[in-house]
Amino acid sequence: MELNWSLLPWQLEVWQDSHRFKVIAAGRRCGKSNLAIKMLLAKALEAPEGSAVVYVAPTLGQARQIAWDALLDQGRPVIKQAHVNNMDITLVTGRKIHIRSAENPDALRGLKLYFCVIDEAAFVKEDVFTKILRPALADLKGDAVLISTPDGRNWFYDAFKTGSSGGSADWKSWHLTTRDNPTIDPEEIQAAKETLSSFHFNQEFMASFTNSGSGMFKEEWLKYGSEPKEGSWYIAIDLAGFKDVANASTAAQKRLDQSAIAVVKATDDGKWFVEKIEHGRWDIDETAMRILKNVEEYKPMAVGIEKGMARQAVLGPLQSLMRRYNNYFHIEELTHGNQKKTDRIMWSLQGNFEHSRIILNSDEDWSEFVDQYLMFPSTQVHDDLIDALSYVDQLAKTINMEEFDEEEWTPMDDVVGY
Numbered sequence: 475m476e477l478n479w480s481l482l483p484w485q486l487e488v489w490q491d492s493h494r495f496k497v498i499a500a501g502r503r504c505g506k507s508n509l510a511i512k513m514l515l516a517k518a519l520e521a522p523e524g525s526a527v528v529y530v531a532p533t534l535g536q537a538r539q540i541a542w543d544a545l546l547d548q549g550r551p552v553i554k555q556a557h558v559n560n561m562d563i564t565l566v567t568g569r570k571i572h573i574r575s576a577e578n579p580d581a582l583r584g585l586k587l588y589f590c591v592i593d594e595a596a597f598v599k600e601d602v603f604t605k606i607l608r609p610a611l612a613d614l615k616g617d618a619v620l621i622s623t624p625d626g627r628n629w630f631y632d633a634f635k636t637g638s639s640g641g642s643a644d645w646k647s648w649h650l651t652t653r654d655n656p657t658i659d660p661e662e663i664q665a666a667k668e669t670l671s672s673f674h675f676n677q678e679f680m681a682s683f684t685n686s687g688s689g690m691f692k693e694e695w696l697k698y699g700s701e702p703k704e705g706s707w708y709i710a711i712d713l714a715g716f717k718d719v720a721n722a723s724t725a726a727q728k729r730l731d732q733s734a735i736a737v738v739k740a741t742d743d744g745k746w747f748v749e750k751i752e753h754g755r756w757d758i759d760e761t762a763m764r765i766l767k768n769v770e771e772y773k774p775m776a777v778g779i780e781k782g783m784a785r786q787a788v789l790g791p792l793q794s795l796m797r798r799y800n801n802y803f804h805i806e807e808l809t810h811g812n813q814k815k816t817d818r819i820m821w822s823l824q825g826n827f828e829h830s831r832i833i834l835n836s837d838e839d840w841s842e843f844v845d846q847y848l849m850f851p852s853t854q855v856h857d858d859l860i861d862a863l864s865y866v867d868q869l870a871k872t873i874n875m876e877e878f879d880e881e882e883w884t885p886m887d888d889v890v891g892y
Contacts, residue, residue, distance in 0.1 A: 485505055496646055526571070526572055532593075588617075592620050713785060733858070766796070780809075
């Protein structure tokens, strides 16, 4: 009996890597499922007695189509028997490969696993891995491979980020595109790019996680520069509420909104220089102190906080700090203006970014802001930073027009006509 396989360079790298949990975000036809088939067979042959390996796809039809025939074909020399009805393959060693779907998670319970593969993991519910498969690997400290084309920013993206960060000794991630498969004609990829929408091409061929936004904001609109000499500072604050972050689970913390403090210098010609957008999950006292420190440093023309319960909650600690440090300032109440958040942010920022009227401080790290900017208004990504920046528009106009009675003026954005 002999299994004689050839692997692509990237497949060989993954095969030889020693991490327990491997996450592969890959474009179509790059060879990710083919690698999974080979790993299933190899792991099943070395599995200890009483254990098994399992392949899971989103649906039974996908499991049958992607894995069943491929396993029978590539594993023929070591397969003793195969039962198509229950989708089980028994090897000559007596170990089994189970082919299952995520449609029926209960069918995955009770297994003692040495290895598992979740194919198209972005389209499988997180609980299938975290509550069923991951515990089934615990006895033998088994390995797992999560492979998929992305589907926005769901749990598969979180797993990919865990493996990319280098912060976990067990996790490792790879990002691959269809171009990483040298057997695919580059002209075919180019033809797909010319005929498919950019959304589908980026997701299916380029394995992009940043394709869930609406295209409301474009990357080429982002400009970076230095602080202008003239202008007035404004500070706009979007509060997330105050929860017990310290005792929240890691997954829960990822879902929590962040408070954001946007510090912006507005010039007479209507341009904004964004010095920074300070952000984090802070308790009420730390939030109040951060606001005070920014006011002391920049001495803004105005400070605004979004209307709501969080604003009322922070006012008490903030006023106590004002008395303690003898630094008093007025706080404007920023409102939604009876608009949906998407519309409010679009009117405030889209035209200004498009016409290069917003400049980001080139000395700051804007990676998280850019992520929110490009993905907006995706429900899978927070928008706290971009929301805080949008309030500067309302805050600056309120202060600039305060000398007039409310009925005598109407705010007008000369870029977007709002």
